[in-house]
Amino acid sequence: MLSIENLEVKYGNTVALSDFSLTIRKGEIYSLIGPSGCGKSTLLKVLCGIIKYYDGQIRFDDKAFSNKDIAIGYVPQHYGLLEWKTVKENIFLPYRLNATKIVNEGEVSEIINSLEIDDLQDRYPSQLSGGQKQRVALARAFISKPDILLMDEPFSSLDTFTSEASQRLFLRLWEKYKVTTLFITHNIHEAVSIGEHIVVMSKSPGKIVYQVENPLFNVSEYQEEKLKFVASIIKKIGY
Ligand code: ADP
Ligand code: MG
Numbered sequence: 001m002l003s004i005e006n007l008e009v010k011y012g013n014t015v016a017l018s019d020f021s022l023t024i025r026k027g028e029i030y031s032l033i034g035p036s037g038c039g040k041s042t043l044l045k046v047l048c049g050i051i052k053y054y055d056g057q058i059r060f061d062d063k064a065f066s067n068k069d070i071a072i073g074y075v076p077q078h079y080g081l082l083e084w085k086t087v088k089e090n091i092f093l094p095y096r097l098n099a100t101k102i103v104n105e106g107e108v109s110e111i112i113n114s115l116e117i118d119d120l121q122d123r124y125p126s127q128l129s130g131g132q133k134q135r136v137a138l139a140r141a142f143i144s145k146p147d148i149l150l151m152d153e154p155f156s157s158l159d160t161f162t163s164e165a166s167q168r169l170f171l172r173l174w175e176k177y178k179v180t181t182l183f184i185t186h187n188i189h190e191a192v193s194i195g196e197h198i199v200v201m202s203k204s205p206g207k208i209v210y211q212v213e214n215p216l217f218n219v220s221e222y223q224e225e226k227l228k229f230v231a232s233i234i235k236k237i238g239y
Contacts (some may be wrong), residue, residue: 001026001180002065002148007056008040016042018205020056024148029174031195031214032189033233038206040184041077044150047182048074060147073146073179075154079137081125087122091140103145110176111142114167131162135169142173144184149181155190167193171218188230190214200237210236 002024009017017039024030034040040100045051047058049067074080079183081090091112103111112118115135125133133234154170155163171194174181185191191198196217200210213235216226 001061002160003057003059004043005057005059006056007054009039009046009051009054013151015205017046017054017207019207020201022199022208024180024182026180027178029183029194029217030197030199031191032182032184032199032201033191034184034206035200035203036186038201040186040201040205040206041152043206044074044076044152044182044184047148047150048072048157051200066085069144071147073141073144073149075134075137075141075149077152078157079125079133079154081133081136082123085124086121087117087125087128087136090125090136091121091137091143093140103143108143111126111139111173114173115139129162130158131166134158134166138166138170138173142177142179146178146179149179149184153185154183156185156187163190164193170194175218188233189226192226192230192233198233200233212236 004020004022004126005015007020020039020043032040042051046054060070070132082093085093112121115138117132117135117139120132120136121126125136128136138154155166158166167190183194192214195214198210198212198214201207202209210233214229216222216229
């Protein structure tokens with residue numbers, strides 16, 4: 001459904017992405033792993049329309065990709081909450097300029113409850129922990145009923161315990177809405193916990209060097225198999 005072909009992005013003379021191609025199927029979760037600086041955030045900025053100049057082709061359902069026609073949920077690297085707005089105002093911020101499709105009221109309550117932020121709605125972001133901020137950003141993304149959800153290292157600044165709890169909450173919500181997701185991380189364990197597909201990027205300028213389906217997707221009880229799978233990925237990619 002979303003196909004990216006030979007994407008190249010430059011910042012002046014710096015080539016951030018080069019020869020990057022990836023196809024993303026509807027309703028599935030892709031974990032994209034890559035070392036710091038390889039162009040992961042750049043890719044998401046292209047997809048959500050923040051970066052407008054690039055070479056290569058992006059198509060969505062076989063039409064030229066435009067972030068104006070497609071509802072995009074974007075959870076940026078540091079959550080992107082507005083400090084001067086309450087949690088409630090942040091959640092309902094029409095994050096996309098064309099935010100016409102919003103989930104119904106019942107679904108809003110369900111999303112807020114399942115992310116365990118119902119008691120925080122009148123607070124400001126400065127009064128929240130990292131994990132709480134992150135769940136507010138997730139709620140905002142789900143409420144905008146995105147055709148595609150882009151998440152930029154959403155769990156990486158959380159401690160392991162909070163991160164794992166948030167990952168479980170995310171997967172539970174995803175089970176219900178089955179939103180097509182591109183999840184970015186530099187943590188292979190996290191990639192394996194979240195993704196149906198694991199896609200690995202090279203060092204800068206990033207291109208895809210390895211892609212594999214995750215046999216352990218949504219199977220949380222097999223910790224040992226998970227570690228073996230992580231080890232097999234590390235062996236394949238050599239970092
Ligand atoms: P990642 O998210 O994988 O860590 P980024 O996409 O943020 O990587 O950055 C990719 C490369 O582009 C890096 O070399 C980075 O220094 C460079 N870069 C990112 N943003 C800018 C910018 N606004 N101006 C110039 N160079 C940038
Ligand atoms: Mg980044």
